Amino acid sequence: MRHYVLRRLLLLVPTILLITFAVTSLMRVVPGDPATLALGQQATEEDRERFREKYGLNDSLPVAYLRWWQGVFQGDLGESVVQRTNVTTELKNRLPVTLEMLVLAVFFTVVFGVPAGILAGVFRGSLFDYAVRFISVGGLSIPSFWLGTLAILLPAIWWGYLPPLGGRVPLTEDPVRNLEQFWLPSAILAVGASAGVIRIARSSVLDVSRSDYIRTAYAKGLGQRVVVVRHMLRNAMIPVITLIGLQVAGLFGGAVIIEQIFTLQGVGLMFIGSIFNRDYPMIQGIVLFLATIFLTINLLVDVSYAYIDPRIRYS
Amino acid sequence: MSQSYGYWLRKSRTAAISRRRFVGGAAIAGAGMATLGIVGCGDDDDEQSGGTPTPGGEDEAPQRGGTLRTGTFLDVLGIDPHIEVSIGLTTAAQMYTYLGAFNTRDNEFVPLLADSHEQASDLEFVFTLNKGFKHQNLPPVNGREVTADDVLYSLERFRDLPEAQNNSFYKAIVDKMQVIDDHTFKVTTKLPYAESLIELGGIQSAIVPHEAVEQFGNLSSRGVGAGPYILENYVKGERERLIRNPDYFHSDLPYLDASERITILDMSTLLQAYKNDQLDLNGALMNKLDYDGLPSNRVNYTLPALHYGSLGLNASVKPYSDPRVRQAIYLAVDRKQFVDKLGFGDGFPMGPLSAGLEYWALSEDDLAPYIGPDYNKAKELLSAAGYPNGFTMDVETSGGVQLYIDHANIMVSELNKVGIKAELKLSELGDYLSNKLFAGNFNATVFTHNPYETPKIPLGMYHKMGLGGGSWWHYENEAVSKKIDEQANEMDGERRRDLVKEAQRLILDDYAPMMNFYSPMGYGSHHPRLGGYDPTYRGFQLRRYTEFIKNT
Numbered sequence: 001m002r003h004y005v006l007r008r009l010l011l012l013v014p015t016i017l018l019i020t021f022a023v024t025s026l027m028r029v030v031p032g033d034p035a036t037l038a039l040g041q042q043a044t045e046e047d048r049e050r051f052r053e054k055y056g057l058n059d060s061l062p063v064a065y066l067r068w069w070q071g072v073f074q075g076d077l078g079e080s081v082v083q084r085t086n087v088t089t090e091l092k093n094r095l096p097v098t099l100e101m102l103v104l105a106v107f108f109t110v111v112f113g114v115p116a117g118i119l120a121g122v123f124r125g126s127l128f129d130y131a132v133r134f135i136s137v138g139g140l141s142i143p144s145f146w147l148g149t150l151a152i153l154l155p156a157i158w159w160g161y162l163p164p165l166g167g168r169v170p171l172t173e174d175p176v177r178n179l180e181q182f183w184l185p186s187a188i189l190a191v192g193a194s195a196g197v198i199r200i201a202r203s204s205v206l207d208v209s210r211s212d213y214i215r216t217a218y219a220k221g222l223g224q225r226v227v228v229v230r231h232m233l234r235n236a237m238i239p240v241i242t243l244i245g246l247q248v249a250g251l252f253g254g255a256v257i258i259e260q261i262f263t264l265q266g267v268g269l270m271f272i273g274s275i276f277n278r279d280y281p282m283i284q285g286i287v288l289f290l291a292t293i294f295l296t297i298n299l300l301v302d303v304s305y306a307y308i309d310p311r312i313r314y315s
Numbered sequence: 316m317s318q319s320y321g322y323w324l325r326k327s328r329t330a331a332i333s334r335r336r337f338v339g340g341a342a343i344a345g346a347g348m349a350t351l352g353i354v355g356c357g358d359d360d361d362e363q364s365g366g367t368p369t370p371g372g373e374d375e376a377p378q379r380g381g382t383l384r385t386g387t388f389l390d391v392l393g394i395d396p397h398i399e400v401s402i403g404l405t406t407a408a409q410m411y412t413y414l415g416a417f418n419t420r421d422n423e424f425v426p427l428l429a430d431s432h433e434q435a436s437d438l439e440f441v442f443t444l445n446k447g448f449k450h451q452n453l454p455p456v457n458g459r460e461v462t463a464d465d466v467l468y469s470l471e472r473f474r475d476l477p478e479a480q481n482n483s484f485y486k487a488i489v490d491k492m493q494v495i496d497d498h499t500f501k502v503t504t505k506l507p508y509a510e511s512l513i514e515l516g517g518i519q520s521a522i523v524p525h526e527a528v529e530q531f532g533n534l535s536s537r538g539v540g541a542g543p544y545i546l547e548n549y550v551k552g553e554r555e556r557l558i559r560n561p562d563y564f565h566s567d568l569p570y571l572d573a574s575e576r577i578t579i580l581d582m583s584t585l586l587q588a589y590k591n592d593q594l595d596l597n598g599a600l601m602n603k604l605d606y607d608g609l610p611s612n613r614v615n616y617t618l619p620a621l622h623y624g625s626l627g628l629n630a631s632v633k634p635y636s637d638p639r640v641r642q643a644i645y646l647a648v649d650r651k652q653f654v655d656k657l658g659f660g661d662g663f664p665m666g667p668l669s670a671g672l673e674y675w676a677l678s679e680d681d682l683a684p685y686i687g688p689d690y691n692k693a694k695e696l697l698s699a700a701g702y703p704n705g706f707t708m709d710v711e712t713s714g715g716v717q718l719y720i721d722h723a724n725i726m727v728s729e730l731n732k733v734g735i736k737a738e739l740k741l742s743e744l745g746d747y748l749s750n751k752l753f754a755g756n757f758n759a760t761v762f763t764h765n766p767y768e769t770p771k772i773p774l775g776m777y778h779k780m781g782l783g784g785g786s787w788w789h790y791e792n793e794a795v796s797k798k799i800d801e802q803a804n805e806m807d808g809e810r811r812r813d814l815v816k817e818a819q820r821l822i823l824d825d826y827a828p829m830m831n832f833y834s835p836m837g838y839g840s841h842h843p844r845l846g847g848y849d850p851t852y853r854g855f856q857l858r859r860y861t862e863f864i865k866n867t
Contacts, residue, residue: 030743030746036753037749041782044784053477084393084533085551149583153583166386166578167550167553167578263580265578275745276743
């Protein structure tokens, strides 16, 4: 196992190199000039050229890419073309926002999605099963931006309540106010993800429940609780965990909209703005962080298989 | 056509506003102004509906103390006055001082740092600075006096920063900037330039101390100035708080103890926060429906907005090089459709300048002959130009801006009525702006403008040199360009106005290849407890520093 993890960690390096290079090259292929977008309609070609010179936009792709990595090794991700700050500083400020929202969203997804899906599978055909299926279909169908808008506007209209707006309060500074800011956007983000988890967990439980070893467990007189917890759950969890791992990336996509609705200045919102403005250093910085995070999650998911199902061995 | 024109007359008569107070003003990104509620319009007569409080509270005695709470839907990128062009400038305007601020409503230069200014000739502007005008008593300036050296340093910084926008005046028009002595500063222009004082008193021409730039690296997130407010707290894109500068030179100002602003990116949430009394001034962009839904116990007001949408045509290619085709397009588009569908019935006819620039814009009578619809005449013109069955028009625009699409869709359906088969070609916004619109790389395009408070930019767009980098429409009408130059160089206000109107007539007579659809209405609102706030000043209100909170 140790060798496997080590090998996977080593594989992260070329993967990240490939991803960042692909993003860097593709962004430069995409039509649109950062200098024109930054300087607006009154700029002359001379103005744009000065701007390009200052931000190294005239460098060839290999030079720009290597120079960027040189900075990365020194902890400097470069100067943003748009944000008036250093990319490292900006990410330091914004990553915690997105990460906290994603962690909470995954928490809600697991806490609501997994038990609901398992119980629906175990009690197939019951009223609970129908209710859960109805809710999960609803959760998959309702767009998070619509739900988010309603969730923020309806309490405001009915009771004059708006969640704390105007900036993030760090968890360490005021946990209650921080959670007051984050629980609602995270929960909304988790609705769709939970719905997906419910459906997979339910079908996985149904699948496993038809296995020989489950039939054997019942035949040797084990109670339902023991069968479900000891035999069914562990085996049914592998596709669920795979899905949760994959959903982190999907949740990031949803976070872009939710950050806008709840005015949470996270990475998602900035990512979109950076793409529009062709803010290459910022895009590269965000991609570097996201790729590292997602690849690490992917690795953790793979490693977790071995702990959940002892039959799986990595060599 | 006359029927349509009658419609315009009716609309303008029933609109609950007076536009005669508006003359235009210094350039600031309109969205930023909108955030401060300055899209609205006050009233100076009895046209407003009964019972509605009047904006401004100008007749009330100002009261000291209180905190003004505002909100914005715009992402505040930074607060450097020489770099920002949007909402960040509104913060800078409170922190820094200026030689003066140009009041475009009343066409006057209001001195701030300057005690007076003298115009020795059309080319020379000499400013005598107030003695004892000090920077805020904070490091690294610690209350040092503001001198002419600070003015020179600041204006040169604005001119030379690679990130700075809208600084063409300092680069192309200004010949020399000189420190005569500690309290005298002289600017010499290369040629007479009508908007010199507007530029010198513009919101980006802030006076910043060199020590702050040297210590902070840039002024995007920190700053010390000599303005009436001190930046107490700034969290980029989230919130900021400014407190009164107790040592401000004009000691009676400001009245407020503090001014706070939060960012709420979602427009409907921002509007709701205002309605819930969490903000004193509405910062959301409203349409008529939003406006009608405002609480009646607020000061609600309307005025012609300064932004608008346009169709741009490439005058160097057929069929748009033929003025008859352009005239047919002008006449085929029923502007009432835009007013009804986009403005929910509110809006004004528009020539080259928006209705909000009333001092400069042509009257509705002047505009009448150029405004459609007159489908028969349009078809006749198309036949005469060799297109009896119309033609296919590829309209470039961006799917990234809903307002572009909304304007374009209406225009497409209008042109179809005379046989012009217009089809939208959508591009991503960054691609559209840099490779199509700004590059003049299209046959036809639909887009919207930022608000302009003076004729400089909206007229400049018809010049053969465009805004400096060439005409986006490849339009080279010497008479039009000459007239635009003449008005830009005319120092006499009244005479300039005549020239601006003559330029507009020339533009319309040639059915120039940028056709503006309509001038929308702007809507504003603030709480009655806010006094000293007069939205009729538009951008100048930012530097009046007269807001106060009434003790009720």
